[in-house]
Amino acid sequence: MSVLADKVLITVDPQLFRKQALLSSGACFLVSLLYFATDFPRGCEIGAMSLVASVLYLLFFIFFRPLYKRGHTRVGMLLSGVAILTLAFVVHFSGGVTSPFVFLYFILLISEAVYGLQNPVSLPLAVLTYGFVCAGEAFNWLTPANSWAVAIYSNKIVTVILGTMTVIFMWITRYITGLIVLNLRVSLDTENAEKQSLLAKFTELNSSAQIGVLSHRIVHDLRGPISSISGYIQLEMLKSKTPEDQGMLKDLNDIVTGMSESLKGITQFGRAAYGPPEKIVLSDLMRMIIAIVSFSPQARGVKFIKLYEENFPAAVYASRADLQQVYFNIIKNAVEAVKDNAGDRRIEFSVKVLDKEAEISITDNGPGMAAEVLKGLFRRAMTTKKDGTGVGLLITRDLLFRNDGAIEFHNLPAGGLWVVTRFPLVRS
Numbered sequence: 001m002s003v004l005a006d007k008v009l010i011t012v013d014p015q016l017f018r019k020q021a022l023l024s025s026g027a028c029f030l031v032s033l034l035y036f037a038t039d040f041p042r043g044c045e046i047g048a049m050s051l052v053a054s055v056l057y058l059l060f061f062i063f064f065r066p067l068y069k070r071g072h073t074r075v076g077m078l079l080s081g082v083a084i085l086t087l088a089f090v091v092h093f094s095g096g097v098t099s100p101f102v103f104l105y106f107i108l109l110i111s112e113a114v115y116g117l118q119n120p121v122s123l124p125l126a127v128l129t130y131g132f133v134c135a136g137e138a139f140n141w142l143t144p145a146n147s148w149a150v151a152i153y154s155n156k157i158v159t160v161i162l163g164t165m166t167v168i169f170m171w172i173t174r175y176i177t178g179l180i181v182l183n184l185r186v187s188l189d190t191e192n193a194e195k196q197s198l199l200a201k202f203t204e205l206n207s208s209a210q211i212g213v214l215s216h217r218i219v220h221d222l223r224g225p226i227s228s229i230s231g232y233i234q235l236e237m238l239k240s241k242t243p244e245d246q247g248m249l250k251d252l253n254d255i256v257t258g259m260s261e262s263l264k265g266i267t268q269f270g271r272a273a274y275g276p277p278e279k280i281v282l283s284d285l286m287r288m289i290i291a292i293v294s295f296s297p298q299a300r301g302v303k304f305i306k307l308y309e310e311n312f313p314a315a316v317y318a319s320r321a322d323l324q325q326v327y328f329n330i331i332k333n334a335v336e337a338v339k340d341n342a343g344d345r346r347i348e349f350s351v352k353v354l355d356k357e358a359e360i361s362i363t364d365n366g367p368g369m370a371a372e373v374l375k376g377l378f379r380r381a382m383t384t385k386k387d388g389t390g391v392g393l394l395i396t397r398d399l400l401f402r403n404d405g406a407i408e409f410h411n412l413p414a415g416g417l418w419v420v421t422r423f424p425l426v427r428s
Contacts, residue, residue: 008359020111021079025057028086028132029216045093047388053086057300079312080122096137097162103128106173113177116185123174127167181300231255277319277403279426282358283312285323290349293331301345302335308351312356316423318403326405330362330419337366338415358425363418368411377409 026249032051053283060079067078067124087108109215112119122336136142138153153159233253237246290304316323331347339347369377377393400407400421 018061020115021057021061021064024083025054025061028054028057031090046090047090048418049086049093054076056082072192076119076267077117077119080108080112080119081125084122084125084129087126088133088236092133092137092142093145096142097134097144097152097159097166098146099179102166105170109174110177111172113174113181116181117217126170130166130170131163134159143237171355203335214279226256232305276358277317279315280320280323281313281316282360283308283310283314285320286327286360288350289324289327289331293328293335296335298332298339302338303346305346305348307348312351314351314353315426316358316403316405317426318405318423322399322403326360326396326399326421327360329392330421333392334362334364334366334417334419337368338364340367353425354422356425360423361418363412363416365414365416368415368417369409371411374409374411 010249025354028050032047033053057079058156060082084105087101087104090101090104094101109122109126112122133142137144137149138156138159143151144153230253231248233256237249237253241249253355287310291307293299335346338347342367346365348361348363350359350363352359352361397407403423405421405423407422408420410420412418
C-alpha cells in the first residue's frame with residue numbers, strides 16, 4: 001500500500017480520528033466492566049488496563065485540536081500506538097496465543113487502511129508486541145493465563161506455527177485491505193474528476209460556446225433592417241438634395257456601411273460551432289446528459305425519472321455537440337423550474353418512435369409557462385427568469401432546426417411544462 005500511496009494523495013478527515021477516539025474510549029470502558037466479573041479469568045487485570053486505555057482515549061478526544069495541529073499523521077500513529085500497547089496486555093491476560101482478542105489487531109489494521117492513514121509503525125509494533133507476549137509465555141518470562149495456553153506452549157513447534165500464522169495474516173490483512181481501499185479511493189477520485197470535467201464542459205457550452213450561435217442570430221436579425229436602411233439612403237441620395245442634405249446622407253451611408261462591416265466581423269469572430277453529423281442512440285445520449293446534470297449542485301433533491309427502456313435503440317443522425325447543448329439547455333431550464341417546489345421535484349424523460357420520427361419528451365412538475373409567454377415564445381427573446389436573457393430557447397430552436405429537428409412547448413393540465421423534440425428516425 002505504501003508503494004501505491006506515493007502515486008495518490010489520500011486525504012484524511014480529522015473528525016474521523018476524533019470520532020474514533022471517542023468510540024474507542026467507550027468500547028474500552030465497556031471492557032473495563034470485566035473488573036467486576038469475578039468468574040472471568042484475569043478479569044481484574046483486563047478491566048484495569050481497559051479503564052486506563054479508556055481514559056487515555058477520552059483525553060485524546062478532549063484535547064484533539066491542539067494535538068492535531070502537530071500533524072494528523074503523528075496523531076493517528078499515537079492513537080494506534082496506544083491501542084496496540086493496550087491490546088498487548090489484554091492478549092497476555094486473556095490467554096496469549098489462545099487469546100480471543102487477537103482479532104482486535106486485525107480490526108486496528110483495517111481501520112487504518114479505511115481512514116487512509118499511512119502508518120509504517122503499527123504493523124511492526126503489533127507483530128513485536130504479539131511476538132513478545134507469546135515468546136514470554138512460552139519461555140516462562142510471563143505467566144500464561146489459562147491451561148490451554150500452557151498445553152500449546154509445551155510444544156514449541158506448534159507455538160511457532162500458530163504465532164507465525166497469526167503474524168502472516170496480520171501482514172496479509174494490512175496489505176490486501178490497503179490495496180482494496182486505495183483502489184476504491186482511486187476509482188472514486190477518477191470518477192469525480194471525470195464528472196467535474198464533463199460538468200465544466202457543459203457549463204462552458206451553456207455560456208461562452210453559445211457565442212457563435214448567438215452572434216449569427218444577431219447578425220441574421222439585424223441584416224434585414226440594415227439593408228433596408230441602406231437602400232433607403234441610396235434612393236434618397238439619387239434625388240436632388242442640397243449640399244448639406246447630401247453630406248448628411250453620405251455620413252449616414254458611411255455609418256450604415258460601417259455597421260454592415262461590423263456584422264461581418266461578428267460572424268467571423270463567433271463562428272457557429274457545428275460538429276459533424278453522426279448516428280446517435282438517443283437513450284445513450286440522454287443517459288450521459290442526465291448523469292452530468294444530476295451531479296450538479298443545482299439538481300440536488302430533483303428526481304430524474306426515465307420512462308423508457310435503458311437500451312432503447314431509437315437513433316437519429318445529427319451533430320452530437322448540438323444535441324448535447326439542446327438537451328442540456330432544456331434540462332437546465334426544467335431544474336430551475338422545479339427548484340422552488342415545496343414538495344416533490346420531478347423531471348421525467350420519454351423516448352418514443354412515432355412512425356418515421358423519434359420523439360424525446362421532457363416534463364417537469366414546476367409552475368409551467370404563462371399562456372402569453374407560450375404564445376410568443378419564439379417570436380422574440382422571452383424569459384420568465386429574474387436574470388434571464390431569453391436567448392437560450394432561441395439558440396436551442398436554431399440548433400434543432402440545423403439538425404432537421406423540431407421543438408414544441410405545452411403546459412400540462414396538472415401543472416408543469418412538457419417539452420417535445422422530434423427528429424427524423426434512422427432506421428436500422
